[in-house]
Amino acid sequence: MADDDLKFDFLPQLPKDNLDDRTFEDLVAECILRIPRYCPEWTDYNPTDPGITLIELFSWLTDQMLLRFNKVPRRNYITFLELLGVRLQPPASAITELTFYITEPDIFPYRIPASTEVGTERTTDEEAIIFSTDRDLLIGQPTLRYFLTSRTLEDTPRVLRDSVTHQWTRSEEGEWGGSEQNLFDEQPEPGNSFYLVCEPDEPLDGNVLAITLKGLAATPTGIDPDSPPRIWEAWDGEKWQPVLLKERDDRTKGFSFNQLAEGGDNPIQSADIILHLPLNWPVTVFTGYEGRWLRCSFSQPEAGQPGYVYSPRITSIKVSALGGTVSASHSMVIREELLGNSEGIPGQTFQLANAPILTRRDDEYISVTPLGGIPQNWREVPDFADSNPDDRHYTLDSLTGTIQFGPLIQEPSRLVKGTEDRARITPLPAVGNYPNRRGINADGPLERQYGSIPPRGAEIRLRKYRSGGGRRGNVERETLTVLKTAIPYINRVVNYQPARGGADAESLQQAVLRVPKMLRTRDRAVTQEDFETLTLEAARGGIAQALCVPPTTSGEAGTVTILVVPAANTEAIEQGDGLAPDKFELGAELEDRLRTYLDERKLLGVQIRLRPASYVGASVQTQIGLEPFYNNPQAQEILRRQLEVILYRFLNPITGGIEGKGWTFGRPAYVSDIIALFQKVPGVRYIGPVLLYEINSTQQGWQRNPEPVPQIDPGERGLICSWKDRRIRSSHVINFI
Known part of the structure; x- marks a missing residue:
C-alpha cells in the first residue's frame, strides 16, 4: 500500500510548525528578484520567456520537496509501528465440532487421532475446505452403573431412589433387565426424573451414546408421541x-414405542435414543453415587401440549457407544517440513512452503540436527530482545511464514572503536575546545549475538505446523462430511454446528487503526472499552461486535458481561438470503478462546460472562416507482434483487447500519431509514408506503407480528437482523408501481 493511501484522520490534529512556509508563488517571485543581481542583461520577465519557464519548473520541484519536508512521511509512522513490535495479524481459524460415527470396532476405547482431516465436498468451482481435529477422540465402552429415580427436579439431586438394583440383573453384554419398572411416578407430575449413571473408568467425553430401551408397544402414557414433554440432559461439571x-x-417416541407398534406384532419392543454428550463429561458424586450422570425429566408441558398421564414402563435398558464429537479448526496439518541447512551465519532466514501459519501448539517446533549430532529442539519467541547468545530461539512470522534465527547486532562501542582505529591512521584535528576522539573509552562488547546460531551444515526441520484460516472457513452446519484421513471403522462424519470465528488476515490500514487502542489498553482489561477491544482482538477478526454492559443488580458486582456477535460468512447477504440469528451463535470453542484470552488480562477477582446478543427481526414491505428506463420485466427483476440485497445488508448486525460496519446496539430501525436508503439507488423515481414488520423469538420459534409498526426497537442491548424464511414470511417484499 502506498504511503498516500493511508489516511490518519483518526489521530489528534495538533498544530504543526512549518519548517519552510514558502509557496510556489513566493519561490518564483524570489527568483525573479535575484535576476538583476546575477544576470543584469536578462530584461524579459514575461511568462513566455524560456528562462521564466525554467524558473517556474524548478520552483514547482522545490515546492514539492518543501511539502514533503514539512510533513513527516507516513512511512515513518509504519516504521514506528515496527519499532513497537506491531505485526499484521494472520487469518483466524474457524472452529466447530465434528461428530464421527463408527461401525462396531473390536477394541474399546477406540481412538481417532488428533489432526484427522475432514473437508467439504469439492466442486468444479471451489476447492474443498479442510478442517482438522484439535485433539484425540476416545470412544469408550459405556456401562450402566446405577438407575435412579427422583420425584423433583434439582440441579444437585439430593433424594434419589434405587428401585432396580435388587430387581434387575445385568447380562454379560451390559444390559440391565427384569420386571417392568416405572420411569416416573404412578401419577406423573412435571419434575419427575430418572438418572442413568455410567461407570467412571471409561473415557466418554463427547461420546455419542445409544440408550436402548425395551417396553410394551403402544404403552398408554397420554402424550403426543410426536411432541413428548421430556428433556434429556447430561451433567458437565x-x-x-x-x-x-x-x-x-428418540425412536421410542417419548417411551410410548408408538411408531414401532405400527410395524410389528411383538408386544415387547426395543428402540434407541441417540444422545450427544458434552465434550467434557466428568465423573461426579451426587448423594454418594459416583459416575457420569445422565437424566431424563418430565418437563412442564407447553400450551396445548398433553403431558404424561401414566408413567412409561420399561423392562430393560442398555447403553452403548455409536461415535463421538471433538473440536476441530479450519486448518491443514503439515509435518516434518525440511527447511534447509544452516550456513552458520547470524540472522539466517527460511521460508515455509505454506502460509499463513496458525497459532503454534506445544508439539509444533523446529528441530536442528547438527552434522553427526542428535536433534535439538528450538523454541519460538516473539522477538530476540531477551535472548542470550546460547538460547536456542527463533522467530516465525505467522502471516508470511518466514523463520529467522538470532541476529548479530553491532553495539555503539563498535562504532566508537572503528572511529578510533581510523584516527590512528589519519589523526582527527581539534576543533575549538573539542579535542580529537582518541581518548574515547571503547570498553565493552563490540557486537552482541541475540539468540544462538545453528551450526554450519545442520539440518533444520519444522516438526509440525498448521496452515489455514480465513472467512471461507465459516461453513454452515452439515457441510463437513468428507473424511480426508483414512481411518478404519468410520461410518460417517458431520458437523452439527456451523463453523464460526474465521477471519481474513489483517490489512495495514486495520493495523494502523488498532495501534491507538492497543496503546490505551496496554494489554490489560480495566474499563468497558478495554474489555470490548480485547474481545475483538482475542478472536483476530472472528468477532464482528462486542458490547460490555454494566451490572444491573448489586448481585452482579465484580462480574463483567460482554455481548458478542461472531463474524459470519456474508455471502448469503449478496445472494439475497440475508443472515438468520442462528448464524451468530457463540459456539463453545469460540467462547473458550475468548475466555482464555480475557482471563489472562483481567483484574484479579473479576468474573467474565460471555453472552450472545439478542436479536429482533425486521421485514420491509414497500412500493417503488421506477424511471421509464426500467419499464421491462428483466430490468425490474435485476433492480428488485438489488434492492433486496441492500435491505439485507443494511438490516444486519455485521454489515448494517449507517456506516455499514454493523448495526449499532440498541438503535431502532425507522421507516425513514428505508426511505433514505432507497433514495440513493439509481432508477428509483419515488417511494410509496413503507411498512415495517417485527419478528420476535418465542418458545415455538420465530414469529412475525401481523401488524406493521412505525419503528422496530431491539431494546437497549439488542440488534436488528433480517433474513429470508418463507415459513414465517420474514423476507422483504418490494412491489413496483
Whole structure:
C-alpha cells in the first residue's frame, strides 16, 4: 500500500510548525528578484520567456520537496509501528465440532487421532475446505452403573431412589433387565426424573451414546408421541446440558414405542435414543453415587401440549457407544517440513512452503540436527530482545511464514572503536575546545549475538505446523462430511454446528487503526472499552461486535458481561438470503478462546460472562416507482434483487447500519431509514408506503407480528437482523408501481 493511501484522520490534529512556509508563488517571485543581481542583461520577465519557464519548473520541484519536508512521511509512522513490535495479524481459524460415527470396532476405547482431516465436498468451482481435529477422540465402552429415580427436579439431586438394583440383573453384554419398572411416578407430575449413571473408568467425553430401551408397544402414557414433554440432559461439571440433538433421535417416541407398534406384532419392543454428550463429561458424586450422570425429566408441558398421564414402563435398558464429537479448526496439518541447512551465519532466514501459519501448539517446533549430532529442539519467541547468545530461539512470522534465527547486532562501542582505529591512521584535528576522539573509552562488547546460531551444515526441520484460516472457513452446519484421513471403522462424519470465528488476515490500514487502542489498553482489561477491544482482538477478526454492559443488580458486582456477535460468512447477504440469528451463535470453542484470552488480562477477582446478543427481526414491505428506463420485466427483476440485497445488508448486525460496519446496539430501525436508503439507488423515481414488520423469538420459534409498526426497537442491548424464511414470511417484499 502506498504511503498516500493511508489516511490518519483518526489521530489528534495538533498544530504543526512549518519548517519552510514558502509557496510556489513566493519561490518564483524570489527568483525573479535575484535576476538583476546575477544576470543584469536578462530584461524579459514575461511568462513566455524560456528562462521564466525554467524558473517556474524548478520552483514547482522545490515546492514539492518543501511539502514533503514539512510533513513527516507516513512511512515513518509504519516504521514506528515496527519499532513497537506491531505485526499484521494472520487469518483466524474457524472452529466447530465434528461428530464421527463408527461401525462396531473390536477394541474399546477406540481412538481417532488428533489432526484427522475432514473437508467439504469439492466442486468444479471451489476447492474443498479442510478442517482438522484439535485433539484425540476416545470412544469408550459405556456401562450402566446405577438407575435412579427422583420425584423433583434439582440441579444437585439430593433424594434419589434405587428401585432396580435388587430387581434387575445385568447380562454379560451390559444390559440391565427384569420386571417392568416405572420411569416416573404412578401419577406423573412435571419434575419427575430418572438418572442413568455410567461407570467412571471409561473415557466418554463427547461420546455419542445409544440408550436402548425395551417396553410394551403402544404403552398408554397420554402424550403426543410426536411432541413428548421430556428433556434429556447430561451433567458437565457445572450445569445440566441438553443432549438430545434432534427429536427424531428418540425412536421410542417419548417411551410410548408408538411408531414401532405400527410395524410389528411383538408386544415387547426395543428402540434407541441417540444422545450427544458434552465434550467434557466428568465423573461426579451426587448423594454418594459416583459416575457420569445422565437424566431424563418430565418437563412442564407447553400450551396445548398433553403431558404424561401414566408413567412409561420399561423392562430393560442398555447403553452403548455409536461415535463421538471433538473440536476441530479450519486448518491443514503439515509435518516434518525440511527447511534447509544452516550456513552458520547470524540472522539466517527460511521460508515455509505454506502460509499463513496458525497459532503454534506445544508439539509444533523446529528441530536442528547438527552434522553427526542428535536433534535439538528450538523454541519460538516473539522477538530476540531477551535472548542470550546460547538460547536456542527463533522467530516465525505467522502471516508470511518466514523463520529467522538470532541476529548479530553491532553495539555503539563498535562504532566508537572503528572511529578510533581510523584516527590512528589519519589523526582527527581539534576543533575549538573539542579535542580529537582518541581518548574515547571503547570498553565493552563490540557486537552482541541475540539468540544462538545453528551450526554450519545442520539440518533444520519444522516438526509440525498448521496452515489455514480465513472467512471461507465459516461453513454452515452439515457441510463437513468428507473424511480426508483414512481411518478404519468410520461410518460417517458431520458437523452439527456451523463453523464460526474465521477471519481474513489483517490489512495495514486495520493495523494502523488498532495501534491507538492497543496503546490505551496496554494489554490489560480495566474499563468497558478495554474489555470490548480485547474481545475483538482475542478472536483476530472472528468477532464482528462486542458490547460490555454494566451490572444491573448489586448481585452482579465484580462480574463483567460482554455481548458478542461472531463474524459470519456474508455471502448469503449478496445472494439475497440475508443472515438468520442462528448464524451468530457463540459456539463453545469460540467462547473458550475468548475466555482464555480475557482471563489472562483481567483484574484479579473479576468474573467474565460471555453472552450472545439478542436479536429482533425486521421485514420491509414497500412500493417503488421506477424511471421509464426500467419499464421491462428483466430490468425490474435485476433492480428488485438489488434492492433486496441492500435491505439485507443494511438490516444486519455485521454489515448494517449507517456506516455499514454493523448495526449499532440498541438503535431502532425507522421507516425513514428505508426511505433514505432507497433514495440513493439509481432508477428509483419515488417511494410509496413503507411498512415495517417485527419478528420476535418465542418458545415455538420465530414469529412475525401481523401488524406493521412505525419503528422496530431491539431494546437497549439488542440488534436488528433480517433474513429470508418463507415459513414465517420474514423476507422483504418490494412491489413496483
